[in-house]
Every structure is written in structure tokens, then in C-alpha cells.
Amino acid sequence: MTDTTLTGGKPVVARFCPSPTGNPHVGMARTALFSWAFARHHGGRFVFRVEDTDASRDSEESYQLLVDVMRWLGLDWDEGVEVGGPNGPYRQSERMDVYADVARKLLDAGLAYKAYDTAEELEERREKARAEGRPSGYDGLHRDLTPEQRAAYEAEGRQPVIRFKMPEKDWTFDDLVRGPITFGAENVQDFVIVRANGHPLYTLTNPVDDALMGITHVLRGEDLLSSTPRQIALYEAFAEIGVGDGSTPRFAHLPYVLGSGNRKLSKRDPESNLLGYRDEGFLPEGLLNYLALLGWSIDAERDVFTVAEMVEAFDITRVNPNPARFDLAKCEAINGDHVRLLPTEEVERRLVPYFQAAGLFGDEVSGEQAALLAAATPLVHERMGKLTEAVEMLRFLFVDEADFTVDETDAAKQLDEKGRAVVKAAHEALGALDDWTTEAIEAALRASLVDGLGLKPRLAFGPVRVAVTGRRVSPPLFESLELLGRERSLSRLSAVL
Template identity: 70%
Template structure:
């Protein structure tokens, strides 16, 4: 997995990383995490940190790479420029590459002419056979040459791990640039060189890089000829596009593409990985929910569907909710804590009293929440200090008319006389006072009470909530609600 630290990591990157990781784990291989940071103008430390943060949160542990090291360190390409410069010189000396002095304007003009004549545009080999005198003349003009790779004049066929046999005709893969005129190496050079030197056996990447593969295959053959790396040609697999709304390719600008945004929104890493795995692969035709361990056991790259996959946020949320149910209530409580801390509802670390509230309350909402962030709204009424307690204005407006305040008063009076403050006693008292004596249906009876004590129409079960909130706070909230 070799991402660039530019911008926010996106879910397409997560899918690529997951498939690489699962493939390596399934076959007992080595998962290599490499940072392609040669584009100094676009790279940021923030993006680099986000990549590592994302992989850690997802649990996609790497065997070689940043902070871990490995036999082929360093794993940041910006620290390997001397290696690339040496390989470029060797390719030039061996005749696999040559200096090209064509300007951008000249290239554009020749491409336009090719189009007008019905030929395939692309570099036409203009500088392939320059004499020493011609090169000297260009250099006298002050031209800074790029280094181009000399593609073989034949078709290139390879077996894609996802798509099967693919052939590129020579006229569609012209000579390409390895090193800019300022000496800066490009992806077209550094990626194959690192793959060769790091003994990479399999490369799983996005479909957008498919056109790079014949170039890299030719370069790998040249690298083997000049003794760079072990001479093994990697196997390539190109994963389908992930599509967003309107069947457009999901881009970094799409809100649902921000991978770390799912952590911020309260998704479980298990849930996100499960859903992302389904964007091109399935563990079985009739099964959508599975663990990462189950995926590792079952994952075969040949079963990946080459057709584009559509990202469906609602399905992602549903699968995340299913994984929430697979966790114990105790584990869910632990994972809620950072979100409750961010909302300033619990201390860091939580006090013993706050922990006790969570242990008692989380089992009540475990089956009701789909994301960890929902704990803030569902449990906040139990954890907030009384001066900061508020009620949803919309719910108050709907339920606290004159009749609603009368219901709240009756509830207060019924509960104030209780000898013991238990769920069973609260249940019996409220049903007697509101359902039997006032003749209200449960929905009309308990709705105003729920808003009065929890602040919202959506909360844990009412009677249990009242027991957890306690006699004093419950009666105080019922009293304050009567004032409207």
C-alpha cells in the first residue's frame, strides 16, 4: 500500500489498503506500507499523520513501513532520492532511457497534428536517436532535458489478478518521462524501482492506474537487466472504481469520501471495514456482515468484481449498527467515552460515578444506537450537570401544552410519594396515575414525562431512565417542566 500524503485519506484508499492487507494476511505474506511523498508541493505533514492515524484506527497493521522499519528502509520516498538518481543514470547508460529536449509547446503541436491525421496522440520518439551534435545544440539553447524511458516496440500482455489477460498495443504506450528537467524523479520511476528493490510480489491498486501497468512491466524488465532488485516481476490487480451519488467516481471532495470522518461520526472500524470490503467483494452471496478475521480467511483476489461499486451510506450505517450489536455492552461503553469526553459530559478519565452510570445505562441503549456519537444525545441527560440540562425546543413545543403540563404534574405527584425508587415501582406508579386514572394511552401519557426528564422524545426506556437519574433529579426536572 503506497499512498501519497496529499489531502484527507478517502474511503477508496481504505478499500485498497484493506484488500492488500487481507491478501497478505490470507497468504501469510508481508504487508508493506510505503509513503509516496515525492510531490513536495502537495505533500503535507497533516496528511501524512492522518494516513498513519487512519491505519491505526482501522487496525490495518503493517509489517514494514513508517515507524516499524524493515529490511528495505527507508519507506518514505523523499528519503530515497539518491537511490532513484543512481538507477536513472544506470538506465541511461544501458540505453533503456534517453534525454528528451522537446518543449511542452512542441509536444502539444505534434499531438494536435496526430489527432488531425487520425493517429494516436502521444510522444512520437522525436529525441530517441539524437546525435551528440543535436544534443549539444539543444543544451546550448538552455534546454533542460527530461529523461524518457524507451518502451519496447511490441505489445505488452499481462494477467491482471482481477480482470484477467490484458494487452496494450505499442502505439498506445509511448515513451514516458522518468525524471523531470530539474532532476526530480516521477512516480513512473520511483514506484517500480521501490517495488523491485523491496521485493514486492503483488500490487493491488485502483483501476485509474491500469494504464501505468504496461510501462511498469517494461521498466521492471529493464531494471532486472541492469541488476536492480531481485528480478521478480510483481503481479498486478486493478480494483474497480468506487462510485458516489449520480454514478460519478467518488472523489476526495465528496463528503462521504473522508475516511477519518467516519471515526468522527462514531462509526466502528469493524463496521467501516466490513462495508468497504463489500465494494467489489463478498464473503458469500447471502451474507453481508462478517468480521475482519472471517474476511482474512475467505479473501481471494480473483473473486473481486471488476465492475464499479457504488458507495451506499445507508447500507454502511446499517452494517455498522450490526457490528455495534456484536460488541458487548461493556465494550460499547468503553468506546463511547471519547465522544462523551468531546461533548464535555464525562471527565478524562471518567470518574467512578460516571463509569457506574455508563455501566448501567449502556445496556439500555445498546440495541438502539447505530453510531457511537449517538451516545451523546441518548445518555447526555444522565451525565450533564443540572444547570446545563436543556430540553429539545421542538419536543417541548409539541408536548408541553396545557394538557402536557398536566400530565407532568400528575407524574410528579405520583412519583413523589414512592417509598422505593426502582424501575418496577416507577412503572407501576406512572401507569396507575397516567393510564388508569387519567385514561391516557401510553404514548400520550409517557411522552411529556420523557421530554421533561431526558430532554428529548428519543431516550433509553423511560422507567429505567428515571431510576438511573435518581429521585431528587427526576422530581426536580418534572417540577421545572411544569412551568413550561
């Protein structure tokens, strides 16, 4: 059911509008999540468009990564790139005529003007303003040029930018996260909306798209807070020239995400790389759960919840405006909780691409591989925090014997002279077994190593575990030996000797 209480009767329309520059990062995903959850909570629409007007930084590869990541996260959209809609196109590079038309209307209405200042002139006047203790923004020198003055500048070969004419008043708005915010008129000077080469800037394209796409709520990062009064002024101007429906969106500025050293997490920080989490075996459910905690919580006593539960409970006014620190250990712990919440059959299905990436499975999974994975997954389901950990724990079952290796560090600790003596006794005990089952294997090894050699279980089974799995950390030993099979198990024990 649509909730229109925040929009004066209109359906909620929220958006996500990243730029395709570099790899997607976790701060971007947190913004997308909050915007999506807000729209879904209120029964509204979610728009996914792409701001790709900077040809020097944008790339088609990054664009595709954005689409892939949104699909992986499960943040579906009602209109936008790839799915279309009534307000397309949804890539800014395909909307240049739209921005040119709006800029022309602003000029014709006297709400914007051409400014011919050179970079050197601007910097000289800014330095003087700073020296005199005045704001160093644009001083409006070219606001009211006569036709003769403009002609003279153009005769010099100067190419003008287009600046928006800011109304000389203070700007106050009610931020849904931070409450009432006021910017004094002296701190919001005229700003450029179109470069001298005719290319529109974010300052124009973003509010134009919001107006034409009927966006009612803008959820975005705190770093864009200072641009809000400029955008509000543009929305008011759009109402005068008939762009959009004349309304102004509500704003919510989300807190910074901090990394190590309590500094703002940047794209260059390893923990910021969103694709890295996918490749490392994080579940989208687990990652979204943790990202939601960066500024919001479902309950003071509860950290683990589903995406559906978040949507049901999401209240933008409960987002904490203070910076949120990204804690990788907690992110992994919450992901592990979500792994354990999945049915074992679903974990098995999701493991397949990681076994393929590791070269253990081909493009087609054989029936034997599928059966072995189905039998082995329950052994590691409760033990992993990430899906890639299952690959490492179960590698010994799927690797070709010629490629099987034993971790050198683990071998040094477990397969010394005493360890090899344990392996020898295990080889003899298991070699005499006719019934190769978990129960029979356990009985034989306990009788030989614990009772026969008088060893504690940890000392008895550690060398055997390293010999047959290659690692000290593995699934339960007796079940592992059964799955590995008699021939391969005895062969690996023999290899150590």
C-alpha cells in the same frame, strides 16, 4: 502458513503506498484493506510505504493522519513507516538518491534518454497527431539525438527530462481481477520518469520501490490500469540493470467506488471522508466490513462478517470488476450490527472518547461517571448504529443541570397544555415514591397516567420522556428515571410546570 502458489514459490508481499495529500478517503481504505487481507490470507508480508515526493501537495499532517487511520482500522504492517524493515527508508522523500541511481543506470544502459522538447513543441506535435488521427503520445523525436544535437540544446539553456524508451511491442498481462488485458504498442509511448528539475516521477519511483522491496502483488485502483504496461516494461528493464530480483509483480485492478449520481467517489464527496466515519462513531470493524463489500463478498447470502473471517475467505480472483456503489445507509446498518456484536463492556469502553469529545467527560473519568455509564450502556446497546448516537441518547444523564435543555421541536409536540397536565400528574405520582427503582417508578406512572388519566402509554409517557431527557428518542423511560435519580427527575418535571 505461507501460500506460495501465486508467486512461483516466493512468499507473497503486498503493499499499500498512499500519498499524504488531504484527508484519507474510503477508496484508499478499501485498497489498503484488500491488499492487507490478500497478504494475510496467503501468510505473506504487508508493506506500508508513503509516496511523498510532491512537496507542493504533500504535508506532514496528512502523513500522520494516514498512519493514525491505518492504526485505527487495525490494518497492521510488517514493514514500512514507523516500524522499519530491511528495505527502508519507506518514505519516498528519503529515497531520492535511490531513484537518481536507477535513472542513471537506465541512461547508461540505453534504456532511457534525455529529451529536450519544450512544452510548446510537444503540444504542437500532439495537435498535429490528433488532427491526422494518430495517437498523441510522445513521438520519440529525441530518442536518438547525437552528442552534437544534445550539446546544441544544452547551449540554448534547455533542461532535459528523462524519458524511458518503451520497447516497440504489444503488452499483455493477466490481471487477477479482470483477466488477460492487452495494450497495443501504439498506445504506450515513451514516457517521462524524471522531470527537468531532477525530481523523479511516480512512473519511476513506484516500480523502483516495488522492485527493491520485493513486492509480488500490486492491488490498486482501476484508474491506474493504463500505467501498467509502462511499469511492466520498467520491471523488465530493471532485470537488465540489476535492480531488484528481476521479477515482475502480479497486478489486480480494483473497481471504482461510485458515489451519488453513479459518479466516481472523489475526495471532495462528504461520504468519502474516512476520518468523518471515525468521528461519527463508526467501528473500524463495521467500516471495514462494509468496504469489503465494495467489490467482494464472503457469501451471496451474508453481509456481516468479522475481519478475521474475511482474511480466511479472501480470494482476489472473486473481486467483481464492475464499479461498486457506496451506500451510506447500508454502511450504517452494518456498523450497527457490529456494535451489537460487541460485549456491552467493550461498547462502554469505546464510548468514553466520544463522551470526552462532547465535553461530558474530562480527561480523567470519575468513578461516578464510569459507574453511571456502565449502568446506562446496556439501555442503548441495541439501539445505536453509531457510537455518537449513544452520546446523544445518554447526554441527559451526564450534563450539568444548568446546561440541560429540551429540544424545541420535541417540546412543541409533547409539552403543550395537555402534555404539561401529564407532567404535573407524573410529578405528583413520583414525588410520593419512597422506593426509587425502575419497578416502583413504572408502577406509579402507569397507575397515575394510564389508569388514572386513561391515556394510552404512548401519550402518557411521551411528555415525561421529553421533560426529563430533553428528547423524544431516549433509552427506556423507567430505567432512565432511576439512573437520573429522584432529585434531578423531579426537578426537571417541575421545570416544565
